[in-house]
Every structure is written in structure tokens, then in C-alpha cells.
Amino acid sequence: MTPLRFSILVAMANNRVIGRDNRLPWHLPADLKHFKFLTMGQTIVMGRKTYESIGKPLPGRANVIVTRQMDYEVPGAVVVNSIEDALQVCEETSMGNAENFIIGGEKLYRQALKFCxxxxxxEILRDYEGNVFFPEFDKSEWEEKQRDKHISAKDDDLEYHFVIYERKI
Ligand SMILES: NC(=O)c1ccc[n+]([C@@H]2O[C@H](COP(=O)([O-])OP(=O)(O)OC[C@H]3O[C@@H](n4cnc5c(N)ncnc54)[C@H](OP(=O)(O)O)[C@@H]3O)[C@@H](O)[C@H]2O)c1
Incomplete structure (x- = not known):
């Protein structure tokens, strides 16, 4: 059986900001489309705060929410109390070749960087104000596999790149 793949999925500003007051600091519909395209039919793992900022389980995907609250319940999602349990749920529910996406926020990314x-x-080529950040990572451990450059004319020529990094063996 193909080993399970765990992947981080994030949108990050130049200054590493990923969120502000429990929401995204930018309005970038093309990125939401990209998110949907990548995750549809797959498993998404998120922290409780990210779940609450989305507000509902995302359809067409297995939603896994991580919280330390023992009585937290969300119809339509699997709630777990540790990252280890989240990984276990992914093992149990995947079809063997599925990709499992860690979709944030900062607290989840910090813990997931070591096993993704x-x-x-x-990469959004502008600074934003915010209070949550994507952690620094050692670029020498990652290989850039793909970079698709885009400009959103509607948003004052905001430039953003869809980038794929893979961990070097
Ligand atoms: N730009 C992007 O791509 C992107 C993506 C996702 C989110 N965001 C932004 O990120 C922000 C939220 O990030 P955040 O770091 O504040 O919160 P978060 O990572 O979404 O959620 C944190 C919560 O997850 C639970 N948790 C974390 N680690 C755990 C563990 N090891 N075991 C059990 N539970 C654990 C805890 O929930 P309890 O407190 O319930 O115990 C913790 O308070 C928002 O602003 C959101 O908009 C941005």
C-alpha cells in the first residue's frame, strides 16, 4: 500500500502572516478555488480555532478537528484530542493513496512541519497586518518543485505564487 502523504496547505504573506483576529487578512478568491481543487475528496486536518473561523465542516472532504476539549462535538466532522489521534484517523479513513492536508492554523503548522x-x-507578495504566522522553516531541507506565478488585477495587481515544496529525502 502507498504510504500516506501528509501535506501542509497554507497561504502566507511576505511577512509570514497567515491570519488576523481569527480570519484571513486578504480576499483572494483564486486561492480559495485552489484550496478547494486540492482538498476535494481528501482529508483535511485543522485546529479548533481554524475550524471556528471557517464555521462549518467543508463538504466533500473528511474534516478532522483537533482540540484539547474533551466534550467538543461537531456533526459532520471527526473531533480528536491530539495530533497523534488525528494522524491515526487519517490512517484509518484514507483509501491508501489519499493526500491528507494540514490546513492550519499556526499551532497546527508548527507541530506538522516535522512530519509533512x-x-x-x-506566497502572497505583500505584507499584511496579523497576529498569526507561518513558522520559519529551513529551506535547505525542502526542494521547490513548482512555482506558478499569478497577478490579481482586481486587487491592485496583487502578485501571488502557488508553490510546492517537497522534503528532501
Ligand atoms: N492563511 C492560511 O492559509 C490559514 C490557514 C488556516 C488558518 N489560518 C488562520 O490562522 C488563525 C488560527 O490559528 P491559531 O494558531 O490561532 O489556531 P489553530 O491552530 O487553528 O487552533 C489552535 C487550537 O487547536 C487545538 N490544538 C492545537 N494543538 C493541539 C494538540 N497538540 N492537541 C490538541 N489540541 C490542539 C487547541 O484547541 P482548544 O483550544 O480547543 O483546545 C488550540 O487552541 C486564524 O486567524 C485563521 O484565519 C490561516
Missing amino acids: QRMYVT
Whole structure:
């Protein structure tokens, strides 16, 4: 059986900001489309705060929410109390070749960086104000596999890149 793949999926500003007051600091519909395209039919793992900022389980995907609250319940999602349990749920529910996406936020990314093999990063080439950040990572441990450059004319020519990094063996 193909080993399970765990991948980080994040959109990050130039200054590493990923969120502000429990929401995204930018409005970038193309990135939401990209997110949907990548995750549809797969498993998404998120921290409780990210879940609450989304507000509902995302359809067409197995939603796994991580919290330390023992009585937290969300119909339509699997709630677990540790990262280890989240990984276990992914093992149990995947079809063997599925990709499992860690979709944030900062607290989840910090813990997931050590076991993910791939990162899908939307690099937004502008600074934003915010209070949560994507952690620094050692670029020498990651190989840039793909970079698709885009400019959003609607957003004052905001430039953003869809980048795929893979962990070097
Ligand atoms: N730009 C992006 O791509 C992106 C993606 C996702 C989120 N975001 C942004 O990120 C922000 C949220 O990030 P955040 O770091 O504040 O929160 P978070 O990572 O979404 O959630 C943190 C919560 O997850 C639970 N948790 C974390 N580690 C755990 C563990 N090892 N075991 C059990 N539970 C654990 C805890 O929940 P309890 O407190 O319930 O115990 C913790 O308070 C928002 O602003 C959101 O918009 C941005």
C-alpha cells in the first residue's frame, strides 16, 4: 500500500502572516478555488480555532478537528484530542493513496512541519497586518518543485505564487 502523504496547505504573506483576529487578512478568491481543487475528496486536518473561523465542516472532504476539549462535538466532522489521534484517523479513513492536508492554523503548522512531506504554499507578495504566522522553516531541507506565478488585477495587481515544496529525502 502507498504510504500516506501528509501535506501542509497554507497561504502566507511576505511577512509570514497567515491570519488576523481569527480570519484571513486578504480576499483572494483564486486561492480559495485552489484550496478547494486540492482538498476535494481528501482529508483535511485543522485546529479548533481554524475550524471556528471557517464555521462549518467543508463538504466533500473528511474534516478532522483537533482540540484539547474533551466534550467538543461537531456533526459532520471527526473531533480528536491530539495530533497523534488525528494522524491515526487519517490512517484509518484514507483509501491508501489519499493526500491528507494540514490546513492550519499556526499551532497546527508548527507541530506538522516535522512530519509533512510536502507543502503547498500560496506566497502572497505583500505584507499584511496579523497576529498569526507561518513558522520559519529551513529551506535547505525542502526542494521547490513548482512555482506558478499569478497577478490579481482586481486587487491592485496583487502578485501571488502557488508553490510546492517537497522534503528532501
Ligand atoms: N492563511 C492560511 O492559509 C490559514 C490557514 C488556516 C488558518 N489560518 C488562520 O490562522 C488563525 C488560527 O490559528 P491559531 O494558531 O490561532 O489556531 P489553530 O491552530 O487553528 O487552533 C489552535 C487550537 O487547536 C487545538 N490544538 C492545537 N494543538 C493541539 C494538540 N497538540 N492537541 C490538541 N489540541 C490542539 C487547541 O484547541 P482548544 O483550544 O480547543 O483546545 C488550540 O487552541 C486564524 O486567524 C485563521 O484565519 C490561516
